[in-house]
Amino acid sequence: MASKTQADNMCGLRASTQPVVRLVRKHHLLVRVSHWLNLLLLAGLIVSGISIYWASPIYQHGPDPQTGNSDYFADAGVWLCAHVPGLHSCASPPDWLYNHFSLGPYMLAPAMRLHWCCAYLFMFNALVYLAGLCLGGEWRSLLPRASDGRGALFMAKHYLGAPFAWLSRRGRVPPRFNSQYNPLQRLAYFSIPVAGFLSVVTGWAIHKPMQLSWVAALLGGFDRARVWHFWLMCLFIAFVVPHVILVFAAGWDTVRSMITGWSSRIGDER
Amino acid sequence: MSPNQNGARLKPAKRSRPEPESHGLSPERSPEIIEVTPQVARRWTRRDFLTLGAGAIVGLGIAASQLPPITLQRLGLKFWPANQGLLNKALGFDDDVAELLYSPNRLVPTYPKSQVTLLKNNYNGATPDPSYIPNWRLTLDGLSSGLAVSLDIRTLLTRFQIHDQITRLVCVEGWSAIAWWSGLKFEDLLQAYPPVSQAKWAFVESLVNLDPNGKPDPYYVSLDLLTARHPQTLLATHYDGQPLTVEHGAPLRLIAPMKLGLKNIKAITRITYVKGEPKDYWAERGYSRYDGI
Numbered sequence: 001m002a003s004k005t006q007a008d009n010m011c012g013l014r015a016s017t018q019p020v021v022r023l024v025r026k027h028h029l030l031v032r033v034s035h036w037l038n039l040l041l042l043a044g045l046i047v048s049g050i051s052i053y054w055a056s057p058i059y060q061h062g063p064d065p066q067t068g069n070s071d072y073f074a075d076a077g078v079w080l081c082a083h084v085p086g087l088h089s090c091a092s093p094p095d096w097l098y099n100h101f102s103l104g105p106y107m108l109a110p111a112m113r114l115h116w117c118c119a120y121l122f123m124f125n126a127l128v129y130l131a132g133l134c135l136g137g138e139w140r141s142l143l144p145r146a147s148d149g150r151g152a153l154f155m156a157k158h159y160l161g162a163p164f165a166w167l168s169r170r171g172r173v174p175p176r177f178n179s180q181y182n183p184l185q186r187l188a189y190f191s192i193p194v195a196g197f198l199s200v201v202t203g204w205a206i207h208k209p210m211q212l213s214w215v216a217a218l219l220g221g222f223d224r225a226r227v228w229h230f231w232l233m234c235l236f237i238a239f240v241v242p243h244v245i246l247v248f249a250a251g252w253d254t255v256r257s258m259i260t261g262w263s264s265r266i267g268d269e270r
Numbered sequence: 271m272s273p274n275q276n277g278a279r280l281k282p283a284k285r286s287r288p289e290p291e292s293h294g295l296s297p298e299r300s301p302e303i304i305e306v307t308p309q310v311a312r313r314w315t316r317r318d319f320l321t322l323g324a325g326a327i328v329g330l331g332i333a334a335s336q337l338p339p340i341t342l343q344r345l346g347l348k349f350w351p352a353n354q355g356l357l358n359k360a361l362g363f364d365d366d367v368a369e370l371l372y373s374p375n376r377l378v379p380t381y382p383k384s385q386v387t388l389l390k391n392n393y394n395g396a397t398p399d400p401s402y403i404p405n406w407r408l409t410l411d412g413l414s415s416g417l418a419v420s421l422d423i424r425t426l427l428t429r430f431q432i433h434d435q436i437t438r439l440v441c442v443e444g445w446s447a448i449a450w451w452s453g454l455k456f457e458d459l460l461q462a463y464p465p466v467s468q469a470k471w472a473f474v475e476s477l478v479n480l481d482p483n484g485k486p487d488p489y490y491v492s493l494d495l496l497t498a499r500h501p502q503t504l505l506a507t508h509y510d511g512q513p514l515t516v517e518h519g520a521p522l523r524l525i526a527p528m529k530l531g532l533k534n535i536k537a538i539t540r541i542t543y544v545k546g547e548p549k550d551y552w553a554e555r556g557y558s559r560y561d562g563i
Contacts, residue, residue: 021311024301036322040329056444103341108443109556110338110357117336117360140298179298209440210378210528210563211371217379222438222446260318264311266303 023262026180028136034129035258041125042236044118049233050102051111058230073097123200129193141180142190151183159184159246188239195235202229332356361558368562378502378527381436381448386510389439389447391517394489395481398537400516402478408522412543414464423521427507429462430454435504437527439534440563442552451525453506456498465495465543472498473548474524475540491535492550492559495543497526505538530561 027035057071069075077096081087090096098105103114133139158175165172175182181189205216205225219225247254257263306314334342339352391397408426410419432452440446465472472493481487497503504525507514514520519536526533532552542548553559 018307018309020305021308023304023306023311025304026301036325037329040333044333052444056441099344103338104344107338107340110341110354112442112558113354113357113361113556114336116364117357120360120363137299180301206444208368208371208563209438209446211368211373211376213379222440226444256315259322260315262304262314266301 021264022266023264024266025136025261026138026257026263027261028132028138029261030128030132031136031138032132032258032261034125034132037125037128038122041118041122042240044114045122046233046237047102048111048114048118050098051104051107052115053230054098054102054105055108058227067094069094119200119203122196126193126196126200138180142186142193144186144190145183148183148187151177152187155182155184159242159249162249188243192236192239195232195239199229199232199236202226202232205229365558365560365562368558368560372496372528372562374496374500378437381438383436383450385448386436386450387448389449389509389518392441392531393479393517393536395479395487396484397517398478398480400520402537403516403520406521406537406539408538409540410459410463410542411540412466412469414466419463423507426454426505426522430458432507433504435502435525435527437502437525439525439527439531441531442557442561450510451504451506452508452511453504453522453525455501456503456505456524456526457501459505460495460499466545468545469543470495471544471546471548473542473544474535474538475542476519476535476537477539478537489535489551490549491524491533492548492553493524493526493529493533494560497528497562500526500528502527528562530563532557533561 054071054073057073059072060070061072063070064075067074067078069078071094074094074097077098078093081090081093081096087096092099095105103111133142155175158172162172177183179186201215202219202225204212205219206222206229209216209222209225216222216225219228247258253263253265334345334347334350335353336357337345337352338354342348342350342352406423408421408423410421413419431454433455434450434452436448436450438446438448472495473490474493475488475490477486477488479487479489506519506523506525507521509515509518514523516537519538522538523536524534524538547559550559552561
C-alpha cells in the first residue's frame with residue numbers, strides 16, 4: 001500500500017501542470033473493514049436477538065383476558081395494526097413486531113444458531129477493529145478528554161439547532177475543533193465500543209450462567225444480565241439512527257472516508 | 271508535515287470552543303498528508319467503492335443463504351438456496367466451547383430456601399396421565415454385568431442416600447427458576463450399577479411423554495458421563511420437599527443444573543449406557559447437542 005501511494009504521489013507531483021488534491025489519512029483499512037462487517041453482524045445479532053427475546057420476553061404483564069397476550073411487544077404489534085393505516089389487514093397483529101424486526105415467532109432454534117454465529121464473528125471483529133486502531137494510531141483520537149463533557153453538550157445543541165437554522169435559512173458556521181473528532185463524536189465513538197464490550201460480557205453471562213456464574217453475579221444475577229443485554233441492544237439501535245443522519249449531514253467526505261480511508265478536508269476535520 | 275505548519279488549518283470560527291492545548295495522556299498525532307492529482311483520488315475512490323460494493327454483495331448473499339427458509343420466503347426470496355452450513359458449524363463450535371468451559375470440579379451456585387422461585391410446568395406437549403406412576407420402573411441397560419436392571423422407586427429411595435439441593439434451572443427460552451430438589455446422586459447410581467467400561471454417554475429416555483395432542487411422544491436426551499458424574503447431578507425424587515408431582519416428572523427426573531432445562535428430562539423410564547453419542551430429542555430439532563451452560 002505504502003509504495004503504491006508513493007508511486008501515485010510521485011506521478012501526481014511529476015505532472016506539475018495538473019492541480020493537486022491534498023488528502024489526509026483517517027481510517028486504517030482494518031478499522032474500515034470491521035466497521036462495514038459490523039453493520040452486517042449487528043443486523044444479524046439484533047434480528048436473531050429479538051426472536052430469542054420472543055421465547056421469553058423480559059417485559060411481561062398478566063395475561064390479557066381477551067387475547068391472552070402477556071408480552072408488551074405483542075401489545076405494541078396489536079396497537080400498530082389497529083391504528084396505523086395500511087396495517088389493518090395484518091394477519092397476526094401480536095406477531096407484527098416479531099414478523100418485521102426478527103426472524104419471526106417460533107424461530108428460537110434458528111435464531112440461536114444465527115446469534116451464536118454472529119456473536120463469535122462480532123468478537124473476532126472487535127479484535128480486527130482494535131488491531132486497526134493500534135496500527136493506524138486512531139485510538140488516540142478516541143480517548144475522551146477532560147473538556148469533552150461541555151464540548152459534547154455544545155455540539156448536541158448545535159446539531160439539534162441545525163434543522164431550525166436550515167428552515168429559517170440562517171447560515172451557521174459549524175464549530176471547528178483541532179482534532180479528528182468533535183467532543184460529541186469522540187464520546188459516541190468511544191462509548192459504542194465499550195457498549196460492544198459490555199454486550200459481549202452480558203452475553204456470556206446469559207450464555208454460560210453456571211460455568212461463568214461470577215460474570216452473572218457481577219452484573220446482578222442471571223435475570224439482570226438479560227435486562228442489561230436487552231438495553232445494550234436498544235443502545236445500538238439508538239446510536240445507529242443519529243449516526244447515519246449526522247454522517248450524511250456532515251457531508252460526502254465523511255461517508256467516503258469510511259470507505260476509502262482518506263479525507264480531503266484538511267484542518268476542517270470532522 | 272502537520273496541517274498547522276502548512277497553514278492549511280482554518281482559524282476557529284467565532285462560536286467554536288477551542289480545544290485545550292494539552293491533550294492529556296494521548297496527544298493526537300498530526301495526520302499524514304498525501305498529495306495526489308484529482309485523477310488518482312478519483313481512481314482510489316472508484317476502486318474502494320467497487321470493493322465495498324462487491325463485499326456487500328458477497329456478504330449479503332452469504333447472510334441471506336444462512337437465513338431460515340421461512341424467513342427467506344417472507345422476504346420474497348423463494349428460490350434462494352438456503353444453506354445453514356455456516357450456522358451449523360457455529361452451533362458445533364459453541365458446543366465445543368461449552369465443553370471446554372465445563373469443569374467436573376466446578377460447583378454451580380446454590381441458594382438459600384428464601385430465594386426459591388415458582389417453577390412452571392414446561393412439558394413440551396401434554397402433561398402425561400399420572401396412571402403410569404404406580405407401575406413405574408427404571409430400567410438400566412448397558413451395564414458392565416451385561417444384564418438389564420429394573421428398579422422401582424422404593425428401592426431407589428431406600429438404597430441410596432438422598433441429597434438436598436437448591437439450584438437454578440435455566441430454560442433455553444431464557445427464563446429460569448430456583449428450585450429445591452432432593453434425590454440421589456447420578457454418580458451413586460453409576461457406582462452401584464457400573465456401566466460397560468467403554469461407555470461415555472448415558473441415553474436417558476422417558477416413554478410416557480406426550481405430544482401437544484396427547485399422543486405418545488417419547489422424549490430422550492444424550493448426557494455425557496462426565497456431566498452425569500458431577501456431584502450436583504441428581505436423579506431427583508422430590509421437589510420443594512414433596513415427592514415429585516406428575517407436572518415435575520414423577521417419580522424420577524434428571525436435575526443437571528449445568529445443562530439447559532431441556533436436558534433435565536422428566537419421568538425417566540430408561541437409562542442406557544453407550545460408547546458413541548446417542549440421539550437427542552431437541553438436537554434433532556435444531557438445538558445444540560451438548561447444552562452446557
